[in-house]
Amino acid sequence: MFNAAWDVMLKSELIGVVLLVVCLWVRPAYAEITPFTDKAAHFGLSYVMTDQLVRVGAPTDWAIFGVIGIGLTKELLDSRRGTFDFGDLSADIAGALCAGYLRINLPL
Numbered sequence: 001m002f003n004a005a006w007d008v009m010l011k012s013e014l015i016g017v018v019l020l021v022v023c024l025w026v027r028p029a030y031a032e033i034t035p036f037t038d039k040a041a042h043f044g045l046s047y048v049m050t051d052q053l054v055r056v057g058a059p060t061d062w063a064i065f066g067v068i069g070i071g072l073t074k075e076l077l078d079s080r081r082g083t084f085d086f087g088d089l090s091a092d093i094a095g096a097l098c099a100g101y102l103r104i105n106l107p108l
Helices: 004-025 035-055 060-079 086-105
Strands: none
Touching: 035 060, 035 086, 060 086
């Protein structure tokens, strides 16, 4: 029915939707979040999401822009309850770009 490229793309989109849901509704178990741990969490989560999307077959540029889009969506939703945090979005972008760069130059 579907060729292999469509199958990979659909799997990648499904993973992206699941990760978006997790990012938007999962809250940390601890109450004390410092600015450093928040940015590290944004960087790490974006890195892992980009890396895993590329591992399942998504093109690297799609994975990078998809994860940045997820981060932007989260910040826009957060801005409805407070302020838009450019630092969080910058950490998301850095994590996605770092993972994309490493996946291109060090394919494992």
